[in-house]
Amino acid sequence: MATTRQAETEISAGQEHLRRNGMMAHLLDALEAGEDIGHFGRLVFTMVARHFVDEAELQQLLVQDPAFDDAQALALIEQVAARDYSPPRREKVLEFQARQDFPICPNPEDPDAGNVYKDLEFPEHVYAHISEYREQQAHAHDAEANAAG
Template sequence: MSNERRALKSNRFMAHLVGALEMGQDIGPYGRKIFATVAQYFLSADDTLMLLKRNLGEQEAREVMKSVEGEPPPRRGKVVEYTKRQNFPILPNNHDAHLDDLYAGLTFPPEIQARIPKFERGVAHEAREDATS
């Protein structure tokens, strides 16, 4: 496993998606979209493609990657909405925003960080503070 993938898996939310992909589970269209959106900032395109190909054909996987290029990660409300639209549970624990914080421990590029709503960044910050207390 690459260091980049290990770093991405340090986030509980992403560990859930990456682990499911590694095991060949179908994470659904919204799970793939979220995975590709976040992975583009942490994994090589080849590693992202390899993981997505466990759910899709190569062309479809490339299309997912292209469709999210440059997008910021979705807000929690959008993730909750996506979860309701598919069978795979995108959130490991839908009832705890701190445990399922998509932003905790992940440092996005400044231009993406600036597009993340302050509330979401605040949740990530609070989660890190709670973990160190």
């Protein structure tokens, strides 16, 4: 029984961290209510939540969505991990949101809403990955400008 309590404590700690961000709290609430948060809602949730909860807990959270089953949840988790997707910036969240009915970011007119980097602290490798990506983008833009000019 102690291991069950320990697992519950770990679950609560991970979700507690996620709830520091309004958008993630909104997604957690919707999942707990058994709502379909849409393809992009599940993708955004997975890209962020995987840094705070383990794979089994993440899968349990995702299957609360009635449009998703265990196999689909596991496939999404593995895809996001294999491609090492970074948590999306607010602009990307809003772009995803425009492509589905469920509101991923419940308050899109608030400039801070949907910004997971404002409220959540990710592992250092996430920030390093983002910096590396931005450097690659800058080099690509420089190369395009030199080729055009």
